[in-house]
Amino acid sequence: MTSQSADLELFDDVLVHQDRRPAAFLPGPTNTAAxxxxxxxxxxxxxxxxxxDNARSEDGDEHAEPSSALQRVEAKLDLVLGLLGTMLRDRGDLPPPTVLRWSTRxxxxxVLGDALAIRPGARGTLRVQPADWLPDCIELPAHVIAAEGARVWIAFEPMAPTLADxxxxHLFRLHRKQVAESRRLR
Known part of the structure; x- marks a missing residue:
């Protein structure tokens, strides 16, 4: 499959988000139970x-300021999560940051490292850190549909409707934040 047809298959007529975040494709068989x-x-x-995210945005939408005690607790929690994320990243538990464009498809x-080892047809798992402040990853079973240089196109295996939703x-919230940030910078 060509890169253009892979782009159409994965990103045509669906919400797409692109940014730089910790992500990696881990080739290998996927155990059904796992x-x-x-x-x-x-x-x-x-x-x-x-x-x-909804709780934080609802707090921000209110005319009344959140209590200073609540703000301190949230700030401390953000610091702890940031520290934990740094520790995990240093241990190598998080994938390195890379350019990721993704949709529900x-x-x-x-790909960083040995991109030649990942060929079309390879099965494995896409591992992504979904939020910068969260030191944890989601893993989605997938297979490679196209590869060009160090770039690969990965189709997700069929997922439960609740996970797809x-x-x-999540992609909508990331996209909305990205649009708001670009407007703020103008």
């Missing part, structure tokens, strides 16, 4: 992120 556990973990993580990723909502 894939179900990873899918449940990904859904739980994305749902929890949505609840956390799949992803295009710039959680992923779509």
């Amino acid at each position: 894939a179900h556990v990873a899918a449940a973990h990904a859904e739980m993580l994305l749902t929890s992120l949505a609840l956390s 799949g992803a295009r990723i710039d 959680a992923l779509e909502r």
